[in-house]
Amino acid sequence: SLVGGSWLSRAPYEERFGPYVRRVVSRSSIPTRDEISMALSYAKESAVVIRRMTPFERAEILETAAVLAVERKEELARILALELGKPMKDSRGEMIRVADTFAISASEARRLGGELLGAEGWERGRGTTAITFRAPVGVVLAITPFNAPANLLAHKLAASFAAGNTTIVKPPPQAPAISNAVVRLLLDAGMPLEAVQILHGGVEVGSALSSAPEVAAISFTGSAKAGAAVAASAGPKRLVLELGGNAATIICSDADLDLAANNCAKTGFSNSGQSCISVQRIYVDSSIAHEFTLKLTAAVARLKVGDPLDDSTDVGSMVDDMAASRIVNWIDEARIAGAIVTIGGVRSGATVLPAVVSGPPIDSKVVNQEAFGALVAVIEFNDFKTVIQACNRSEYGLQAGLFTNDIGRIFYAWRELEVGGLVVNGSSNYRLDHAPFGGVKNSGIGRESPRWMLDDYTYIKTMMLRDISLWGDE
């Protein structure tokens, strides 16, 4: 942990057991209650230091960090592979995205400004000139998840810094080393110590931080349940919550089936399906369902499962054995209820062989709950409007995919699907770090990607100049 400008390095330590390598790979110092208080006081005082940096200074540091992230890509990707079982090719990809995220945040810092409002557009504003700008909220709390611990930390911390805030990071217990490494990278790039602290720990640490009055805004990525707890403890703070999903992807009869099958195979099992937008429910038009399922199964069969440190591996391990065990149980439950598992569904340690579950009952866990693991469910449909309703029959609403070329269906789905984002001719599992990302319903509130995060990490500050008119007073 990094508290008040100093790295803690003393017991109690929490150790992280690498799920594929089957040994302890990292550890973190857990802060005491006093250290948490100290961190909060330090953040309060540091907020004004960061706010007084000019935006270009913050931008230049972030641009330097983008360069460093590329330079340290191999080293940090290896940490990701060790701590999480994420394959090197995905881990490297995550580091490239970290670099992008820093550069995008820098670009947003440079644009921070405001408006001169049309105050005299309505009669009561006669003789008044109103101007706004976006002032930093002060202290942001960033609670990050284990599945993309580098890039999501980068998003929250870089956007908060771009906005002119200091940030307290509460990383996931499963990824202490990579979290520390990303923070160190930013410090090496010139980020002042006052801009960031990192407090390792579990729910108690998170809860102590989220309920603290020093914190003005919270950015949380994690489960719906944990998000609800954060919201309840936070009280009146600005919240951005990126919670779970059981994302649907729809394959229409006019779709390019090879494209759809290969895309779903790839994006349904990257990071062993541990992504809130991973393809979980595939709805296929019944006229092409058989052919699609064959192609999908074949594509899944081509995925190489194994050692995350091996450059050719497509699918490594899940985060831990318990998660892997849950996924296998869910698959078995669906099988017993009548589903056909065309491939995969067994595990070794934390590694689950990618599973295609065809025809599961609509009330089975693989359909209704968030799987967050190496499975996809394939479900047939007959009618487009009906399948939209089926997709919406979920407590979640993050993203969806749709394979079709018909503009009527595309816009109908965009309008009627209860999701934050629709991907057309791609699966639900597609995210650009410079496009707004986030959900509705139990998938959360607010949007990530630096430009939109800045809206929540700043507040609009208005000045009204009375007896000052831009039009005339004579």
Add this chain to the structure above:
Amino acid sequence: SLVGGSWLSRAPYEERFGPYVRRVVSRSSIPTRDEISMALSYAKESAVVIRRMTPFERAEILETAAVLAVERKEELARILALELGKPMKDSRGEMIRVADTFAISASEARRLGGELLGAEGWERGRGTTAITFRAPVGVVLAITPFNAPANLLAHKLAASFAAGNTTIVKPPPQAPAISNAVVRLLLDAGMPLEAVQILHGGVEVGSALSSAPEVAAISFTGSAKAGAAVAASAGPKRLVLELGGNAATIICSDADLDLAANNCAKTGFSNSGQSCISVQRIYVDSSIAHEFTLKLTAAVARLKVGDPLDDSTDVGSMVDDMAASRIVNWIDEARIAGAIVTIGGVRSGATVLPAVVSGPPIDSKVVNQEAFGALVAVIEFNDFKTVIQACNRSEYGLQAGLFTNDIGRIFYAWRELEVGGLVVNGSSNYRLDHAPFGGVKNSGIGRESPRWMLDDYTYIKTMMLRDISLWGDE
């Protein structure tokens, strides 16, 4: 109460005792637990009905309502005077603002749109076109306060409708008749029954509604304490909280003292000071403090106190005797601690004579807590930077006023004051219904005024078209 399209009219009733006229002036039916559930289900179903109206249809209804609000001004202003003791001149002003608020909301409805994002501005976006629009969240809960029960209901309901949502209104127990009257006005203007329900009641009703999963966003105006309770019960919903304030106004030595004194007298006691931005703390440069206090006292002496139904009355009664009694007690406490009350500070029933409290200790209630009543405190200062810090020494941060012509001081204050809005050459108590309004710290989160409310009453919905480029693919 208006539930599921029907007005309730049966016991139990809650009666409202007019604070000036000293008799029951209105009453409201309190919904049962079942009716609350029914209202929530009805809202859920109605959301899609309102969303499917086109924006121009919603805009036209709001424009019709703006016309009706002017037509019914006298009638509704009289209800405000009776229920709340608000003078007719202020009540009429509130109705004019209701009309403006409807027209401004209509204008925003007509502009609802989105963006075509520069998806190909970063490498990972190659070959993708991303488009967004703002989709309605569905069900908005509007919890309104007693001090401007018509215009703040108008803000929340009109902006929510403009955005395409259905709204549940929980009005203040002190203002049932005016709340019903504003809703009826909108229905008469053509707002569909599916667009609005009104559930009278107290904390229990509010809490049942704010914790309901059917509700996607809550707009609350009230005390900081009540706002915190709403936030805690709401969980992960989009919140706009407009809470309290003990607003400061600074008078520099170069100020126009007549302007400043008259403005503070008027805006410190309009609605008996019952406004979250009412002038409570006046910081005066010591070189002009004596002269300013004389002028202020003289200006306050010119205010006509009395029957709110009398057209010439400037100051009517407070909301109830308890509130008036509290204000008098606070003034007495300050007096005992050494302050000089240059005028006012006594009460008759709910009516408090406007009080100027000069030189109160900085730890007295009239300085530190939210007065929300007919008093202003006058405090001397010697140094500009120091007085900014004094203003910031408050748990609140809504608005501030500043009388000076010096551009250096003006921008310094804008930057350094911890508030949502600064009024220059006017007091803290100035609000335009078309400029962003809201606070920081315990004064809340989010901004009101229709344009900004629409940001919180909608969510960004993104579509990413893969293999569609606006630049080239050959």
Add this chain to the structure above:
Amino acid sequence: SLVGGSWLSRAPYEERFGPYVRRVVSRSSIPTRDEISMALSYAKESAVVIRRMTPFERAEILETAAVLAVERKEELARILALELGKPMKDSRGEMIRVADTFAISASEARRLGGELLGAEGWERGRGTTAITFRAPVGVVLAITPFNAPANLLAHKLAASFAAGNTTIVKPPPQAPAISNAVVRLLLDAGMPLEAVQILHGGVEVGSALSSAPEVAAISFTGSAKAGAAVAASAGPKRLVLELGGNAATIICSDADLDLAANNCAKTGFSNSGQSCISVQRIYVDSSIAHEFTLKLTAAVARLKVGDPLDDSTDVGSMVDDMAASRIVNWIDEARIAGAIVTIGGVRSGATVLPAVVSGPPIDSKVVNQEAFGALVAVIEFNDFKTVIQACNRSEYGLQAGLFTNDIGRIFYAWRELEVGGLVVNGSSNYRLDHAPFGGVKNSGIGRESPRWMLDDYTYIKTMMLRDISLWGDE
């Protein structure tokens, strides 16, 4: 003519001969050289008067004018029918659009504002705060065409006034009465005399005005040739030029043929094709060309041609006999060159029977030049990319239509067609008064519709405050 606040009413008069009613229907006073000079001086002085009105005052006048336009619809529509031979149903439609245009302009006036720029986003801006607003340019010259003389005058004059300018209108010689009537309507709505002058006349009047140094911006709608002359005489002024077109509409094999045929019949002959976006070239996929041509011919046969004052008439007369004669000649030229005229193509006076010219040579006038009359050419195509190139083989580039549901084709056409606007599942002849309208190549520069016109009728005025930072200076 209205010059310097007074209506001229003396010889020399220019008379307008109604093309259908075959008699003089209106006349206009032509200003002398001295009166033109006077108008320019008056405009220069009046600019500051209009600029000093607050935007809400300008908006309220425009909103009143919107109401008046609906009230006077019948009367003004009749003038359109008499002066131009435009059928009453189209003339009424034009007046409804005039009303919309006023209301849309009012809405834009209310929003005039600016930006607080991120000056400190780049190092050289350290310590500077930059703010902009949009100041009126002063004097706008509006040169309007005969084909939609009410709505295009409304666009130019209302947008110019909304922006805070005074305007000199040079109307078309063919439509003096309707032009005067729209100006009178605005004056009756409260527009100050200083805001508008109207100078009738031909090329010499236009040229004297466009070359005058008092004029800061020119908005011209007319032919490409006349537009080039305006540009050459204007010198360094802001120009918005809406010039000609020979618009193409593409019908793909997946199109709804009934929709396409009926739409092309209606929008190819409304106002006898005298619109710069009228459907002139219809490119039809060869697999459906025969069927489409039959349907189109049948739909054209259903159009009622005749007296513009008759409520049931679809197609009235063209602007004059010479125009009608030219159209018939072009059709004959195409016929001789091998085209088949499936219907129409003869004239009586200024009335041309709607003509469908199937298979004209690609170098015939009906394909290559701007017809601006009652004909459409139907041409087959075999390949989508090739037909896009065929459409682009024109000196013009205003709008195009495309009938298909394929998202790939839609975005390809949007990207590759050299036009200002593409209408999907509609013909080229579709315009919303609140969406940007204008062309490329010889179809002009700039965009109409009030919001975009305001960009050209104002200039960005910047203020840079040195040693004023929104971030920090300590």
Add this chain to the structure above:
Amino acid sequence: SLVGGSWLSRAPYEERFGPYVRRVVSRSSIPTRDEISMALSYAKESAVVIRRMTPFERAEILETAAVLAVERKEELARILALELGKPMKDSRGEMIRVADTFAISASEARRLGGELLGAEGWERGRGTTAITFRAPVGVVLAITPFNAPANLLAHKLAASFAAGNTTIVKPPPQAPAISNAVVRLLLDAGMPLEAVQILHGGVEVGSALSSAPEVAAISFTGSAKAGAAVAASAGPKRLVLELGGNAATIICSDADLDLAANNCAKTGFSNSGQSCISVQRIYVDSSIAHEFTLKLTAAVARLKVGDPLDDSTDVGSMVDDMAASRIVNWIDEARIAGAIVTIGGVRSGATVLPAVVSGPPIDSKVVNQEAFGALVAVIEFNDFKTVIQACNRSEYGLQAGLFTNDIGRIFYAWRELEVGGLVVNGSSNYRLDHAPFGGVKNSGIGRESPRWMLDDYTYIKTMMLRDISLWGDE
């Protein structure tokens, strides 16, 4: 010259005589009429090549160029000093700004996008969805001036490339080597040959290019007279014209006189006053005029005049002997008419000693015409409103300076001065490469700085999808 992808290197050459070093320092090949035609055809064909690069590719090239500009700073600054007599410290500054301009342009390229418009906000838009984006115009002609030949070429070329266009550069005859060097730098950074051509020459070359139909937009910086000629020959093209100025700076009685005097001395004579916003007219409140003039004269006396290659030189030579001679004549004319020259006003070759001309008649050339040389005129004033009118009594309106802290005066001046930009507590001679820059009246039209240039280097392209609603159709 660089034509059609190849550098010309053959006679006829035009030679450039270094104004300080008194020898030929560079030369350029002048294209023939055929080569001009070839360049135009090549541009037309290349436009589509550049448009098809994705924006991120263009951005990355520009970012590489920013790095190169810093690396080559010394070398290119030396060329500026030799060709133009510009002191090394200013020349280095110009190269730093070139780097910034490339980076700012890159940032704008990444943001190119559009809007989803509220088409259904007005009744006629029911059932339509409208989307826009900014498409490149194709071929941009950049005619650059001699006074900042590197940075203004950088602005025009980088912004045009960022927008997706190809550019033809017509550089000033006085600066062939630096113009070539900046183009080479961009090519070395990866800009494709199709993106740029450079055609040296004088008025005939410029005129042949500006009248060519292949050119869609022209960005010109130069004299008002030359700008008018460009406009007349261009016809209907999008024009950005940055023309002359005789900029005023106002010093009020409350100003910081040391700051004002030093700032005016520095910015009145940088580049020997050869800047369109150089301080030419200083209006001083009469109560402080004497003191200010003394301080200004003293500050000017501290400027080091001499060899531009010497690192300590503040003022080098003017562009040529004729320009220097003209300035000295103007000063003499003013002296004869009664002005007092407190310092400077003599010349040696092209070098003019910085001159302060106190009390010139208001009709003298140093007041009324554009000096563009090493002089400032000091004029007293008594009344603020009157001095604003005096400033406006100029055919030009580019920028102004104002030294005061009074907010009333500041906003009054912002509103009433007929200029494109006002600098507060700085002189007229201040420009940020990321803020809009440009004038009114004879100072031109349009705004430079990449973000605003992109508006003129692109056109809005609209797509209207009929029968597609974002709200509902059931």
